[in-house]
Amino acid sequence: MKVAVGIILRDNSVFVALRNSKQDQGGLWEFPGGKCEASESVETALVRELKEECGISITGCDFFKTISHDYGDKLVELFFYKVTGFDGEPVGKEGQEVRWVAFSDLMSYGFPEANKQIVVELMTHY
Ligand SMILES: Nc1nc2c([nH]c(=O)n2[C@@H]2O[C@H](COP(=O)(O)OP(=O)(O)OP(=O)(O)O)[C@@H](O)[C@H]2O)c(=O)[nH]1
Numbered sequence: 001m002k003v004a005v006g007i008i009l010r011d012n013s014v015f016v017a018l019r020n021s022k023q024d025q026g027g028l029w030e031f032p033g034g035k036c037e038a039s040e041s042v043e044t045a046l047v048r049e050l051k052e053e054c055g056i057s058i059t060g061c062d063f064f065k066t067i068s069h070d071y072g073d074k075l076v077e078l079f080f081y082k083v084t085g086f087d088g089e090p091v092g093k094e095g096q097e098v099r100w101v102a103f104s105d106l107m108s109y110g111f112p113e114a115n116k117q118i119v120v121e122l123m124t125h126y
């Protein structure tokens with residue numbers, strides 16, 4: 001399963017959302033995004049998901065990296081993009097709790113296993 005994920009950046013912070021307790025990895029924080037639909041490119045999915053989940057229109061993004069992770073019941077291929085430009089102010093459009101978190105504070109947030117490496121990189125490279 002291919003998943004498009006946006007690391008929305010501004011100043012020294014990144015935008016994170018709390019996953020609903022009924023979802024996979026519920027109760028953990030994530031970078032907004034979601035599953036690519038059949039025949040949809042990853043970038044198209046990224047633009048669509050960030051509009052649906054956060055209400056922003058992406059104007060600039062750079063591919064960062066792909067991480068494949070096996071959760072046991074599910075194999076995910078996460079395509080992480082750094083979102084550097086957007087129109088609108090991101091919010092939790094689906095009622096999810098959201099926050100801008102300084103890189104230096106990211107370690108106090110619980111992220112899904114597949115995100116751990118990315119979180120360490122964000123904390124050490126900024
Ligand atoms: N959006 C997002 N998904 C992640 C991250 N890390 C991670 O392991 N995932 C996994 O990627 C998978 C798909 O993401 P998703 O649940 O957001 O998909 P979606 O928005 O299409 O959700 P839906 O099924 O409710 O429509 C989930 O199994 C989720 O646990 C992350 O940082 N952001």
Ligand SMILES: [Mg+2]
Pocket residue numbers: 032033034035053
């Ligand atoms: Mg999602």
